[in-house]
Amino acid sequence: MLSEGSSFMKGMIMGGLFCLVLSLLGSFTPGTESNSEDHHHHHVKAPSKDELKRFTDSEMEEIRQQVQVYCIIMVQPKFLVYWATAKDTWSKHCDRAVFYTSESSKALEAVDLNEKDEWARLRKALKHAYDNAGDLRWFFLAQPTTFAIIENLKYLVLAKDPSEPFYIGHTLKSGELEFVEYESGIVLSYEALKRLVHVFRDEEKCPERGRSLWKLSEEKQLAICLKYTGVFAENGEDAQGKGLFSSKGVDSLISDSMKNNPTNVVEGCCSDVAVTFSGMSPSQMQVMMFGVYRLRPYGHNFHDSLVFKPPQDSDND
Numbered sequence: 001m002l003s004e005g006s007s008f009m010k011g012m013i014m015g016g017l018f019c020l021v022l023s024l025l026g027s028f029t030p031g032t033e034s035n036s037e038d039h040h041h042h043h044v045k046a047p048s049k050d051e052l053k054r055f056t057d058s059e060m061e062e063i064r065q066q067v068q069v070y071c072i073i074m075v076q077p078k079f080l081v082y083w084a085t086a087k088d089t090w091s092k093h094c095d096r097a098v099f100y101t102s103e104s105s106k107a108l109e110a111v112d113l114n115e116k117d118e119w120a121r122l123r124k125a126l127k128h129a130y131d132n133a134g135d136l137r138w139f140f141l142a143q144p145t146t147f148a149i150i151e152n153l154k155y156l157v158l159a160k161d162p163s164e165p166f167y168i169g170h171t172l173k174s175g176e177l178e179f180v181e182y183e184s185g186i187v188l189s190y191e192a193l194k195r196l197v198h199v200f201r202d203e204e205k206c207p208e209r210g211r212s213l214w215k216l217s218e219e220k221q222l223a224i225c226l227k228y229t230g231v232f233a234e235n236g237e238d239a240q241g242k243g244l245f246s247s248k249g250v251d252s253l254i255s256d257s258m259k260n261n262p263t264n265v266v267e268g269c270c271s272d273v274a275v276t277f278s279g280m281s282p283s284q285m286q287v288m289m290f291g292v293y294r295l296r297p298y299g300h301n302f303h304d305s306l307v308f309k310p311p312q313d314s315d316n317d
């Protein structure tokens with residue numbers, strides 16, 4: 001959420017400082033139908049405060065109702081503690097959170113895909129989400145080691161049309177291939193997922209079992225398949241150009257900023273509307289939850305331009 005008092009940033013930094021204390025203690029070019037050189041890298045920016053003012057109250061309410069997120073969370077029983085933490089923290093803020101597992105587990109509820117191969121399992125999960133999305137039109141793909149602030153994700157895509165092909169996150173490049181980093185979380189519009197599911201049927205363009213001499217990561221396989229459909233990786237940024245998706249935790253980002261921007265640690269660290277962090281222990285993720293959603297200075301009232309309410313009947317912070 002965005003507030004004039006930057007309440008999210010205060011909460012995140014306080015949570016990050018707690019995490020910092022805890023931490024101190026304790027090249028592949030695919031042959032495609034589209035020429036990658038013809039694509040100029042885009043930066044998907046969250047709207048500014050001034051842009052929000054253009055919407056009437058009724059328009060804002062309508063948008064808020066339409067921007068709903070289906071969270072696709074890939075888990076494995078051997079990482080049960082992260083799975084349990086994701087279930088107990090940020091995933092409660094998804095409009096629908098579905099966990100997809102490699103094998104059945106009696107400990108926590110999930111869709112058992114009965115598939116060991118990571119790429120094949122990811123394909124099955126994406127197809128299941130597409131088939132069961134209902135009216136939800138935005139999809140967030142994450143690992144249980146990712147911590148996400150779903151309200152900020154909704155804010156990022158607030159004025160975007162899910163019937164357009166968006167594929168957003170922290171972009172990286174390998175040779176001529178631009179892809180979105182899996183560890184930092186991946187956002188797909190309904191149109192992007194629709195095209196992806198359709199190209200899954202074409203074994204020449206998007207094989208279920210890779211035919212490369214070396215095994216590609218899921219994030220690169222995903223980018224290759226999407227590229228065949230004309231969907232390219234986009235870097236998610238705030239209005240000032242700061243990245244919103246990170247594979248590092250807040251404590252690491254603050255530590256880096258202390259070294260690189262000692263006179264302006266907060267501005268050099270993170271965006272006020274950051275979407276994801278990673279690289280944290282389960283206990284640090286719990287602390288992060290406290291910093292983002294619970295900690296507030298007594299006596300201060302923050303009037304947000306837009307409020308994303310939690311899912312109805314959801315047991316969340």
